[in-house]
Amino acid sequence: MKNHILIIAANSATSTTTGWPVGYWLSEVTHPYEVFTKAGYKVTIASPKGGKVEMDAMSNPNHESGRSAWDTVSKEYLENKPFMDLLENTPSIKDVSIEDYDSIVVAGGMSPLFTFDGDMELVNFFKKFYETGKVTSALCHGSAILRYVTLSDGTPLVKGKNVTGFTNGEEDDSDTFAGTKVMPWRIEDELIKLGANFEKADNWHPFATVDDNLVTGQQNMSGEITAQKIIEELNKRK
Numbered sequence: 001m002k003n004h005i006l007i008i009a010a011n012s013a014t015s016t017t018t019g020w021p022v023g024y025w026l027s028e029v030t031h032p033y034e035v036f037t038k039a040g041y042k043v044t045i046a047s048p049k050g051g052k053v054e055m056d057a058m059s060n061p062n063h064e065s066g067r068s069a070w071d072t073v074s075k076e077y078l079e080n081k082p083f084m085d086l087l088e089n090t091p092s093i094k095d096v097s098i099e100d101y102d103s104i105v106v107a108g109g110m111s112p113l114f115t116f117d118g119d120m121e122l123v124n125f126f127k128k129f130y131e132t133g134k135v136t137s138a139l140c141h142g143s144a145i146l147r148y149v150t151l152s153d154g155t156p157l158v159k160g161k162n163v164t165g166f167t168n169g170e171e172d173d174s175d176t177f178a179g180t181k182v183m184p185w186r187i188e189d190e191l192i193k194l195g196a197n198f199e200k201a202d203n204w205h206p207f208a209t210v211d212d213n214l215v216t217g218q219q220n221m222s223g224e225i226t227a228q229k230i231i232e233e234l235n236k237r238k
Helices: 027-038 072-078 081-086 120-131 140-147 168-178 187-193 220-236
Strands: 004-008 042-046 103-106 135-139 208-211 214-217
Touching (some): 027 072, 120 135
Parallel strands (some): 103 135, 135 214
16 A cells, blocks of 8 residues: 555636636545545645646635635635645646555536546546556545446446435535526436436535445535545555
């Protein structure tokens, strides 16, 4: 074991449904980062294309919407210059090696539903990592990656798998909060279509699932529990 974990944060884009700038969700990077580093793991933050990554505005605990005002962990990391510097120039997927990491986590945010489609570099990286048997994870809207991953035998990765991700109920809440339709498609619907057994807790309750070497987390409240389950799985493999 190398005790090294890769967190993948989505690159910035513009929403085709709202016209808003979209990116990664801050707590879905900071909370796993906090759990992993406190457990003694080295953590690298990368992105599909590399370079600077931008958080979704409402994931900032200081944002006027108050959407993330509860997030004291991220408030501390906003004042942590060495950490914030990591987000200024992330390595791209093509510049990191699967062999260097024990586990990967694809963090969510609004960007994945607009940027993961057609990103074969990211899709193939996730597929190859999963097929090594190492612990492979996606969190919240990061679970969008699972819509696109087909295994080497031609089956969807999620077929017959217990998975979770941002739920239809949480999408309904988000649309109501925003006063508009936010996402172009819904993770719960699409993964079920691919044959997944989609599991979920009540809206906004921390929840994560484990199926063999695949770990998935429900939403932005689930970063900590997802990281804890990853560590549990890594410990089983020592």
